Amino acid sequence: MSGSQFKEKPHCAVNSAAVPNTVECPSCGAVLEIWSDEDEVRCKDCNTCVVQKNAI
Helix, strand or coil: CCCCCCCCCCCCCCCCCCCCEEEECCCCCCCEECCCCEECCCCCCCEEEEECCCHH
16 A cells, blocks of 8 residues: 555645633723634733733
8 A cells, every 4th residue: 555545644634723802901900802722912092011810
């Protein structure tokens, strides 16, 4: 038998895709969108850096 009977998945095929979450800015209360694969986001209103809880 030549070659493999199973094709390798492309690198972009992953089981868990990033999803958007919302967090509240602790300084001004603005609602911010942060993706599950991001560690932090900067508030568009007051420029505070907000760290995602699971990134700690």
